[in-house]
Amino acid sequence: MFDGFFPIRLRVRYAETDQMGVVHHSVYPVWLEVGRTALSHAAGMPYIEWENRGVYLVVAELVCRYRRPARYDDEVTVWSRVRELGSRRVVFEYRITGPAGDLLVEAETRHLAVDRASGRPTVIPPELRAPFETALTLPPVGDPAPATPRPAR
Amino acid sequence: MFDGFFPIRLRVRYAETDQMGVVHHSVYPVWLEVGRTALSHAAGMPYIEWENRGVYLVVAELVCRYRRPARYDDEVTVWSRVRELGSRRVVFEYRITGPAGDLLVEAETRHLAVDRASGRPTVIPPELRAPFETALTLPPVGDPAPATPRPAR
Amino acid sequence: MFDGFFPIRLRVRYAETDQMGVVHHSVYPVWLEVGRTALSHAAGMPYIEWENRGVYLVVAELVCRYRRPARYDDEVTVWSRVRELGSRRVVFEYRITGPAGDLLVEAETRHLAVDRASGRPTVIPPELRAPFETALTLPPVGDPAPATPRPAR
Amino acid sequence: MFDGFFPIRLRVRYAETDQMGVVHHSVYPVWLEVGRTALSHAAGMPYIEWENRGVYLVVAELVCRYRRPARYDDEVTVWSRVRELGSRRVVFEYRITGPAGDLLVEAETRHLAVDRASGRPTVIPPELRAPFETALTLPPVGDPAPATPRPAR
Numbered sequence: 001m002f003d004g005f006f007p008i009r010l011r012v013r014y015a016e017t018d019q020m021g022v023v024h025h026s027v028y029p030v031w032l033e034v035g036r037t038a039l040s041h042a043a044g045m046p047y048i049e050w051e052n053r054g055v056y057l058v059v060a061e062l063v064c065r066y067r068r069p070a071r072y073d074d075e076v077t078v079w080s081r082v083r084e085l086g087s088r089r090v091v092f093e094y095r096i097t098g099p100a101g102d103l104l105v106e107a108e109t110r111h112l113a114v115d116r117a118s119g120r121p122t123v124i125p126p127e128l129r130a131p132f133e134t135a136l137t138l139p140p141v142g143d144p145a146p147a148t149p150r151p152a153r
Numbered sequence: 154m155f156d157g158f159f160p161i162r163l164r165v166r167y168a169e170t171d172q173m174g175v176v177h178h179s180v181y182p183v184w185l186e187v188g189r190t191a192l193s194h195a196a197g198m199p200y201i202e203w204e205n206r207g208v209y210l211v212v213a214e215l216v217c218r219y220r221r222p223a224r225y226d227d228e229v230t231v232w233s234r235v236r237e238l239g240s241r242r243v244v245f246e247y248r249i250t251g252p253a254g255d256l257l258v259e260a261e262t263r264h265l266a267v268d269r270a271s272g273r274p275t276v277i278p279p280e281l282r283a284p285f286e287t288a289l290t291l292p293p294v295g296d297p298a299p300a301t302p303r304p305a306r
Numbered sequence: 307m308f309d310g311f312f313p314i315r316l317r318v319r320y321a322e323t324d325q326m327g328v329v330h331h332s333v334y335p336v337w338l339e340v341g342r343t344a345l346s347h348a349a350g351m352p353y354i355e356w357e358n359r360g361v362y363l364v365v366a367e368l369v370c371r372y373r374r375p376a377r378y379d380d381e382v383t384v385w386s387r388v389r390e391l392g393s394r395r396v397v398f399e400y401r402i403t404g405p406a407g408d409l410l411v412e413a414e415t416r417h418l419a420v421d422r423a424s425g426r427p428t429v430i431p432p433e434l435r436a437p438f439e440t441a442l443t444l445p446p447v448g449d450p451a452p453a454t455p456r457p458a459r
Numbered sequence: 460m461f462d463g464f465f466p467i468r469l470r471v472r473y474a475e476t477d478q479m480g481v482v483h484h485s486v487y488p489v490w491l492e493v494g495r496t497a498l499s500h501a502a503g504m505p506y507i508e509w510e511n512r513g514v515y516l517v518v519a520e521l522v523c524r525y526r527r528p529a530r531y532d533d534e535v536t537v538w539s540r541v542r543e544l545g546s547r548r549v550v551f552e553y554r555i556t557g558p559a560g561d562l563l564v565e566a567e568t569r570h571l572a573v574d575r576a577s578g579r580p581t582v583i584p585p586e587l588r589a590p591f592e593t594a595l596t597l598p599p600v601g602d603p604a605p606a607t608p609r610p611a612r
Contacts, residue, residue, distance in 0.1 A: 014190065014200075015183045015483050019357075019476035019531060025365040026339075026474055029332040030168045037167065037226065047167075048226045051325075059331040062370045072478060073190065073201045168332055170325035172378060172510075177321050178518040179488040186485075204478075212484040217521045225325060320496065320506075321489045336474045343473065343532065353473075354532045379496065379507045 002095050005079035006135070008038035012074045022069030028096065028105050029062055035078035036092050036109070045131035054116045055128060057090060061110040068104045075099050082135045087123050088113050090132060155248050158232035159288070161191035165227045175222030181258050182215055185247050188231035189262070192245075198284035207269040208281060210243060214263040221257045228252050235288045240276050241266050243285060308401050311385035312441070314344035318380045328375030334411050335368055338400050341384035342415070345398075351437035360422040361434060363396060367416040374410050381405050388441045393429050394419050396438060461554050464538035465594070467497035471533045481528030487564050488521055491553050494537035495568070498551075504590035513575040514587060516549065520569040527563045534558050541594045546582050547572050549591060 001007070010031060018024040040047040050057055070076050077097045084091035089112050096105040115122040154160070163184060171177040193200040203210055223229050230250045237244035242265050249258040268275040307313070316337060324330040346353040356363055376382050383403045390397035395418050402411040421428040460466070469490060477483040499506040509516055529535050536556045543550035548571050555564040574581040 011187075011190075013183060014186050014477060015485055017478040018473060019478065019480045020362055020364070021478045024474050025368060026332055026335040029335065030166060033167050033332075034164075037164075046226060056326055058326075058372075060372055062331060062368070062372075064368045066364075066366055066368075073199060167324060168330050171320060172323040172325065172327045173515055173517070174325045178521060179321055179485055179492075182485040182488065209479055211479070211525075213525055215484060215521070215523045215525075219517075219519055219521075317493075317496075319489060320492050336472060339473050340470075343470075352532060379505060 001077075001097065001101060002079045002081075004136075005081045005093075005095060006035070006039040006042050007077045007079050008035055009075055009077050010034065012070050012072050012076060014072050017072050020069075022071055025064070025066060028064055028066070028107065029109075031076070031078050031096065032062075032064075032080070032092070032094050032107055032109060035080035035094055038078075039080040039082070039092075039135060040131070043131040043135040045128060050128055051116065053125065053128065055122060055125065056114045056116055057111045058114045059109055060089070060112045062107070063109075064105060064107045066105055068098065068102060070096070070098060070104055076104065082132050083108070085129065085132055085136060088121050090124075154230075154250065154254060155232045155234075157289075158234045158246075158248060159188070159192040159195050160230050160232050161188055162228055162230050163187065165223050165225050165229060167225055170225050173222075175224055178217070178219060181217055181219070181249065181260065182262075184229070184231050184249065185215075185217075185233070185245070185260055185262060188233035188247055189245050191231075192233040192235070192288060193284070196284040196288040198281060203281055204269065206278065206281065208275060208278065209267045209269055210264045211267045212262055213242070213265045215260070216262075217258060217260045219258055221251065221255060223249070223251060223257055229257065235285050236261070238277075238282065238285055238289060241274050243277075307383075307403065307407060308385045308387075310442075311387045311399075311401060312341070312345040312348050313383045313385050314341055315381055315383050316340065318376050318378050318382060320378050323378050326375075328377055331370070331372060334370055334372070334402065334413065335415075337382070337384050337402065338368075338370075338386070338398070338413055338415060341386035341400055342398050344384075345386040345388070345441060346437070349437040349441040351434060356434055357422065359431065359434065361428060361431065362420045362422055363417045364420045365415055366395070366418045368413070369415075370411060370413045372411055374404065374408060376402070376404060376410055382410065388438050389414070391430075391435065391438055391442060394427050396430075460536075460556065460560060461538045461540075463595075464540045464552075464554060465494070465498040465501050466536045466538050467494055468534055468536050469493065471529050471531050471535060473531050476531050479528075481530055484523070484525060487523055487525070487555065487566065488568075490535070490537050490555065491521075491523075491539070491551070491566055491568060494539035494553055495551050497537075498539040498541070498594060499590070502590040502594040504587060509587055510575065512584065512587065514581060514584065515573045515575055516570045517573045518568055519548070519571045521566070522568075523564060523566045525564055527557065527561060529555070529557060529563055535563065541591050542567070544583075544588065544591055544595060547580050549583075 016027045079095040083093040092109050094107040113124045169180045232248040236246040245262050247260040266277045322329050322333045385401040389399040398415045400413040419430045475486045538554040542552040551568045553566040572583045
């Protein structure tokens with residue numbers, strides 16, 4: 001639906017709701033993280049490999065604009081893309097849509113590469129950087145698969 | 154793998170880890186809830202319908218035995234079944250397994266049906282009860298589908 | 307420390323850390339909420355009274371800038387103030403500081419008053435509005451009390 | 460109120476509620492952890508010192524019995540004590556009470572000491588063990604201090 005964004009479907013958990021009867025606003029940042037993890041898998045370099053190679057991608061800034069609430073048991077889709085790729089930083093951009101494709105949240109996270117041992121900012125190594133350069137130009141995707149696959153009986 | 158249990162796969166979220174480098178123990182009860190929600194869908198009466206019909210299924214007791222830790226980005230499977238079905242209560246039983254099928258957690262939750270309006274215990278209405286009676290005798294299932302389906306490109 | 311901001315101390319919970327060994331970034335929005343709840347108490351109109359009177363103060367936008375990480379068992383202070391007060395909206399501004407008074411996070415949340423029954427934006431009633439007008443001009447405060455008070459033995 | 464238990468007060472956070480309008484059951488295990496952290500401080504050996512000395516106290520089993528729900532903005536008290544102390548394991552027991560002193564939750568957690576480097580069970584070193592032996596015989600305490608201390612203006 002959003003060109004260049006990678007989609008992943010999630011089913012809203014009961015624990016993610018609050019007493020307003022909708023998803024609590026602090027849950028969406030967790031979903032954004034699920035979105036960029038899925039994007040890193042699709043790009044061929046899962047984020048877990050970053051940490052295995054001694055690089056943390058630390059969140060430096062988060063912006064969330066809440067348009068409409070998600071509700072328990074809804075299937076929502078998190079759409080993620082790499083918007084900017086610097087020598088030491090990455091900016092991700094997101095859309096979250098509801099079951100009917102309606103826009104729930106627009107968001108952005110800014111990250112800094114940090115050396116795991118020293119705790120200091122570091123240049124992103126080429127082998128981690130290249131897959132995200134590819135991700136910058138991902139071809140349009142179709143609809144994501146459903147969030148809660150049924151088992152083959 | 155576990156006869157009579159309904160499986161659902163989840164991918165471990167970064168936010169679910171703690172500084173021990175593994176999933177925090179308070180996260181597993183959230184996954185159990187995901188498991189029984191999936192079971193209620195499979196049984197043909199999603200839990201959301203319980204609340205729509207004015208019945209809450211409140212957690213009265215939780216027992217978790219932690220065998221091995223789950224880790225970030227692991228695909229884990231939550232296996233759920235209805236173990237007992239009383240006139241006002243339901244007991245669920247669970248197993249959580251890791252990527253290699255190793256047992257991570259054994260658990261049990263006991264629930265009480267509560268009238269949404271009065272807040273008092275209530276008899277489970279037949280239309281909510283029947284699907285769980287069926288769930289008591291679910292046929293063995295095969296392997297669950299993967300947690301993070303790739304989109305059809 | 308920050309003039310016009312209301313401080314509340316918290317002790318970092320183990321469950322709030324992640325496998326980087328620091329507080330997960332999705333936890334700070336929860337602390338901001340604790341901060342504005344405390345501010346609403348200090349202003350004499352606890353947020354719970356808003357909901358009791360049929361008005362939700364919904365989060366429309368969240369901006370968090372992460373400067374330094376908080377760690378398990380740290381005492382952190384959340385400083386909150388009302389920055390803007392419109393007829394239907396409120397903007398809060400925050401600082402979070404660590405045990406040594408070092409700046410950890412700067413943040414802002416934008417809220418919309420919503421009628422609980424209709425779900426539509428609504429004008430903030432005078433009795434809810436007045437305490438926040440006072441809060442706009444809160445006198446400077448001293449150091450907040452410790453996060454984990456010891457019991458009187 | 461409960462002899463031999465160490466009390467700590469908490470104010471219920473909005474994010475801790477769910478769409479039933481009460482605290483979600485997965486939150487109480489987090490509060491139990493806050494309770495035993497506070498107990499470890501009171502006993503003179505904060506849990507953070509365990510990890511600094513290379514010992515994790517891993518949760519092996521959790522039992523929670525939910526009697527009554529806590530609600531947003533309530534002040535609740537978590538009462539914790541060391542019930543058993545083995546060479547490699549510790550059993551904690553808890554009560555959680557509401558604003559009126561009513562019993563909300565009874566709980567128990569079983570822990571295993573694990574060597575941080577090897578990941579294997581280990582004997583609890585004497586310097587970590589001794590404070591908990593003292594904690595087994597803590598004198599009765601009075602009422603805990605309030606959860607949200609007001610700043611000295």
